[in-house]
Every structure is written in C-alpha cells, then in structure tokens.
Amino acid sequence: MEKEACISVEPEVRKGPWTMEEDLILINYIANHGEGVWNSLARSAGLKRTGKSCRLRWLNYLRPDVRRGNITAEEQLLILELHAKWGNRWSKIAKHLPGRTDNEIKNFWRTRIQKHVKQSEKLTTLPRNNVDQLTFMDQVLPSAVSQSYEPNVATSSGQGSIHNFPTQSNDQNLWSMEDFWSMQ
DNA sequence: AATTTGTGCAACCGCCACCTG
DNA sequence: GCAGGTGGCGGTTGCACAAAT
Structure with a gap:
C-alpha cells in the first residue's frame, strides 16, 4: 500500500x-x-x-545529417591527425568530420585504434618478413597512436610533432590519399 | 547445439564552464 | 560577486550480437 x-x-x-x-x-x-x-x-x-x-x-x-556506418580510410586518417594534435578532444575532432558525432569517434578510437595498439605490442616480436605482410592499420596506426598517447603530446597545445602524421600547421607535409594508398 | 568469450555501440554519469537573474 | 540552472564534454558502463570453443 x-x-x-x-x-x-x-x-x-x-x-x-x-x-x-x-x-x-x-x-x-x-x-x-x-x-x-x-x-x-x-x-x-x-x-x-x-x-x-x-x-x-x-x-x-x-539528427538528419548524422552519418552512420563505416568510417572511411580518409576519415580514419583525419581522426589520427587530429587526435595527434588535440588528444581526446572528441567534440573538437568531430567538428572536422561532417556528420560524425563525438560519441562515434570516441567509440571508433576505443574499439579500433586501441585494439591495434595492443596488437602492435605483439608485433615487436615478429620476424621482419612477417611484418612486411601487415596491413596499413597494423603498421601505421600503432606508431602514430602510441605517440599521441604520450601525455605531453596529447595536450591541446598542438606542439606535438608526430613524424608519421604531420600536423596541419605544416602544409607542405600534409598526407594525401595517394600517400596513404601507396603504403599498402 | 549449447556455452563462453569478444566486440561494437548506445546510453548514462560526473564534472566543468557558461549563462542568467 | 554569487548561486542555481543548463549545456557540453570525456569517461565509463551495460547490453546485444557475433564468433569461437
């Protein structure tokens, strides 16, 4: 009662x-x-x-303009670049990816990128001929990501220099899709 | 076929900054 | 200047489904 x-x-x-x-x-x-x-x-x-x-x-x-589904290779590269610059500023990163939400990018980072980082820890023990057969994600993401994990780099200062992914401040070194595909 | 384990994603939580009265 | 309300953000959790055993 x-x-x-x-x-x-x-x-x-x-x-x-x-x-x-x-x-x-x-x-x-x-x-x-x-x-x-x-x-x-x-x-x-x-x-x-x-x-x-x-x-x-x-x-x-x-929201009508929300894009759902596969994140393209181009978007993946952009996420990596921006994360290297700004760290976990997901909403800021999302603003540069039309139709993508901060939540989606955050989930993408956790589920895809961090997974590859963990896998990369195992790669260090692989013989060289095996490493040659690895994919772009296996080879490039871990090195870029592991650097952006460094607390000093993952700040909003934008001063972190990622040798794999030049920041936008250096226009002459911007990666093109051709660069990306040529790595595969 | 049943159970366990792994993965992806939607949603919640807590904190902080900003706005307004 | 201050307090309360609200919005925005990043971190975390829980669940559904798929894959593996």
Missing part, C-alpha cells in the same frame, strides 16, 4: 534504450518547435527523459 504511494510520488524518468515511439515524439517536437532548452523540451514533448538524454539522442542518432 504505502509502497505503491511511494512509487507514484517518484518522478518518472525513463532510462535505457529509446523506443521508436520516443524517437518519433522527439523528432516531431523538434521539427515543430526546434531545438531549445532541453529540460523543458523533454517536459513539453511529454517524454519521460532527462533533457540530457534527449539532447544526446538527438545529436548522436536522430
């Missing part, structure tokens, strides 16, 4: 995966009213979500 009363008093805040119905409510509300103060937007739209949750869902998933 009393338990029921307590439950009913608690503010209803939904967590976890979004349903299609919630997505539609959010999309329609923003289509009609635009983005705004997210907390009041959530309330006005009748969503039992926090403003933060609505914002995240919109920015990372529902």
Whole structure:
C-alpha cells in the first residue's frame, strides 16, 4: 500500500534504450518547435527523459545529417591527425568530420585504434618478413597512436610533432590519399 | 547445439564552464 | 560577486550480437 504511494510520488524518468515511439515524439517536437532548452523540451514533448538524454539522442542518432556506418580510410586518417594534435578532444575532432558525432569517434578510437595498439605490442616480436605482410592499420596506426598517447603530446597545445602524421600547421607535409594508398 | 568469450555501440554519469537573474 | 540552472564534454558502463570453443 504505502509502497505503491511511494512509487507514484517518484518522478518518472525513463532510462535505457529509446523506443521508436520516443524517437518519433522527439523528432516531431523538434521539427515543430526546434531545438531549445532541453529540460523543458523533454517536459513539453511529454517524454519521460532527462533533457540530457534527449539532447544526446538527438545529436548522436536522430539528427538528419548524422552519418552512420563505416568510417572511411580518409576519415580514419583525419581522426589520427587530429587526435595527434588535440588528444581526446572528441567534440573538437568531430567538428572536422561532417556528420560524425563525438560519441562515434570516441567509440571508433576505443574499439579500433586501441585494439591495434595492443596488437602492435605483439608485433615487436615478429620476424621482419612477417611484418612486411601487415596491413596499413597494423603498421601505421600503432606508431602514430602510441605517440599521441604520450601525455605531453596529447595536450591541446598542438606542439606535438608526430613524424608519421604531420600536423596541419605544416602544409607542405600534409598526407594525401595517394600517400596513404601507396603504403599498402 | 549449447556455452563462453569478444566486440561494437548506445546510453548514462560526473564534472566543468557558461549563462542568467 | 554569487548561486542555481543548463549545456557540453570525456569517461565509463551495460547490453546485444557475433564468433569461437
């Protein structure tokens, strides 16, 4: 009895995966009213979500210009370059990748790049003829990434010099796609 | 076929900066 | 100048699915 009363008093805040119905409510509300103060937007739209949750869902998933799926080799290179310059400034990096979200880039870095870094630790024991057969990701990413892991490099100072990936400040040394493909 | 392990991704959490009254 | 509210960001977690055993 009393338990029921307590439950009913608690503010209803939904967590976890979004349903299609919630997505539609959010999309329609923003289509009609635009983005705004997210907390009041959530309330006005009748969503039992926090403003933060609505914002995240919109920015990372529902926004019309969000690109999903495979990150191209070009984008991978750009991510590496920018990460070497700025470190884990995902939102800043995402601004240079149209349609990509900071969350997606962050996930990409954790799941793909860090995996290759771990693999690279094993590579140091490989004989040379085996190393020659490795892919671009196996050969180039770990060295570039391991340097950007250095605390002094992964700062926002932009002074880190990555010999594998020249920064944009040095226009003459910018990598082209031809450079990239020629490595394979 | 069943179980375990690994992987990818969506979403949440906590902190900090900014804005407004 | 200060306090409260809000947004933005980076780190982390949890879950679903795939691959391996």
